Amino acid sequence: MYIIKHRALFFWITGVMLAAALGAIAVWGLPRSIDFTGGSLMQVGYTGNRPTVATIQEEIAPVGLGVVSVRAVGADTVSLRSRTMTPAEHDATLAALAKDASTTEVAYTSVGPALGSQFTNKALWAIFAVVLVIMLYIAFAFRKVSRPVPGWGYGFTVVAMLIIDIIVPTGFYAAYCHFTGAEVDSLFIVALLSLLGYCVNDVIVIFDRVRENLAKNSRVNSKESFEDTIGRSISETMTRSINTSLTVVLALLALIYFGADTTRNFALVMLVGVAAGTFSSIARSAPLLIPIAKWFAK
Helix, strand or coil: CCHCCCCHHHHHHHHHHHHHHHHHHHHHHCCEEHHHHHHHCCCCCCCCCCCCCCHHHHHHHHHCCCCCCCEEECCCEEEEEECCHHHHHHHHHHHHCCCCCCCEEEECCCCEEHHHHHHHHHHHHHHHHHHHHHHHHHHHCCCCCCCCCCHHHHHHHHHHEEEEHHHHHHHHHHHHHHHHCCCCHHHHHHHHHHHHHHHHHHHHHHHHHHHHHHHHHHCCCCCCCCCHHHHHHHHHEEEEEHHHHHHHHHHHHHHHHHHHHHHHHHHHHHHHHHHHHHHHHHHHHHHHHHHHHHHCCC
């Protein structure tokens, strides 16, 4: 009942989080990887001392790749990003880097501009399709609940919460990219789609308990108010939601500290999203039904 009583505070916290996330996205943007823009990405490891970024730029300049982004990765590796290389340019770049040092190609990825644009469109459509299907499913599942909030009101609430649950980790990642040089890649999209499924699960658990309690009140002719029913439903499911999220958080922390570098950014986005989703399901989703119910009552 504490959450219901102080729901205005949690709504304000939500507003601050949402404003901060949108501000980070607007100010710093989301730098896209070659998965979306097309181009070539090469990682080269050095056996001895790694040259400076300026020296590497000078070494590869004769290859004629144009503007090449060179970034240090770890203690002995560099990452080079350029327009899409031809096989000859790829070999020439490796030869230029190995001219005065002992090097090893760690990884190489090349994506054409057309394929990158196609991947961007598919990623956006995938997110839109998931949200639409979730909204339709919630509206169908709650079709027999008409008072004080109609079935589609539950679906609308879930979608609104899911949008916030996606914006918050996206804003975090925009700030993370700004300070670390990371980029939005395919794993970031996978993380967002995974969060959509995870967050809606928590919300569904609470909403389903609300539906059960409303049906029970109707059968026994209980005079319990809708606000009290919401508070009781949250109390009955809170422990389950927190325990489930805690186990996921522990697994993500292990992945961040002991996992490979390629999955670390994915785990970070998931960690922020799981925390935001848990807060959303407990402190925002069900309490939001109360002002919606009052609006319908008018």
